Amino acid sequence: MSTTVELKDYTDKILSSFERKTNVFLLEVKDSIASQASLNSPVDTGGLSRSFLTDSFVDKKEKIAYIGSSLKYSIYQELGTGEYALEGNGRKGGWTYKSNKDGKFYHTRGIKPQRILYQALLTKKPLITSQAKKILGTVNKNG
Secondary structure, three states: OOOOOOOOOOHHHHHHHHHHHHHHHHHHHHHHHHHHHHOOOOOOOOOOHHHHHHHHHEOOOOOEEEEOOOOHHHHHHHHOHHHOOOOOOOOOOOOEEEOOOOOOEEEEEOOOOOOOOHHHHHHHHHHHHHHHEEEEEOOOOOO
């Protein structure tokens, strides 16, 4: 009495399926958080709001979603400045600056952190979690 066992290797199909699903997930996460950050942005010129949509991207090779803004002042909106800096490590005592808009001088003690990206992530976290389970939850040999 002999028994024959046939083994099939589905490694390539599983890895390919996982890669596709990972890219779909990262694109959805990027779009969702960038859109929410855009909505969370203060609107003066609309530049910051637009930048979250245009500057965010997914590196499919590295499997990383980059979400943010390339505008210089975006970091100050997120973390605050001066006496209001998020970790308390900003300049103390205030400072005076000349506005580019109207040429007048203003005194400030800084700006409070807006936490635009952080709040976007908190808002979208339940959706991200459910999408991770939905998209990445099962990988089968058929892709």
